[in-house]
Amino acid sequence: MDYLEFKIKCLEQFREILIAELSMIGFNSFLETEEGIDAYTLESDFDRTAFDEVMDQYKVDAEITLEEGIMPKVNWNEEWEKNYDPIAVDDLVYVRASFHPSKPEFKHEIVINPKMSFGTGHHATTFQMLRNQGQIDHQGKRVLDVGSGTGILAVMAHLLGASEVEAFDIDDWCVDNGNENFDLNGLTTRMELGTIREVNPKGEFDIVLANINKNVLLDEMNIYGDLLKNDGFLLLSGFYTQDIEDLNECATPLGLELIAQQSKDNWAALILQKKA
Structure with a gap:
């Protein structure tokens, strides 16, 4: 394609x-x-x-x-090598390509060769999702990454100690690239191809990650809620700060309580928790 x-x-x-x-x-x-x-x-x-x-x-x-x-x-590694710079999310994680040197002073390090896939950490939504993941206990948890892109959030979940990580994307380029990035970072799981309804992941999950656009989040919110355990966390981004109210109004009736929010460059990120 x-x-x-x-x-x-x-x-x-x-x-x-x-x-x-x-x-x-x-x-x-x-x-x-x-x-x-x-x-x-x-x-x-x-x-x-x-x-x-x-x-x-x-x-x-x-x-x-x-x-x-x-x-x-085509293989875009050469173009990314010319233009891709590493990023740091606080002191939590250093995101770099394979051609950049390591920086051991960070708690975690992710190696991403992004090719054509979206989600390198440079965009404010991915940056904030990584930061919010650092606020949530992943140790021994079951994690679902919805619309995984480069796989960077799934990799972060793995590094934070998740016992099981599932990921998928609608784009076959992302799936190919994501699986390469999984290999680079020691994940044995494979990214699947399809929408959440097509992949049909089986709950329950302790953490659901969804960095997509507002319309998709609103459409799939009830599915995220159904897949979460009680007291599980839903991390969202991919929308503007002015959209927070719409997302919260959709989530609240599903028992998803907003417990934290942040913004960067007018892009918002939320942490919600499922209440019994």
């Missing part, structure tokens, strides 16, 4: 804004360049009307110029 490629030249201060806007309409891979961003989406997921609306909204202020093309399925 081919990806559509959009080379967007823009003012530097609009890079994060455009990444945020495009991720909300189905784009799941981004590469920052000297002149702006390269954005990628599966042909089957592309919404021309929504894309044009985003471009029109920022075209003048961001001084956008655009080139469109098709990117066949």
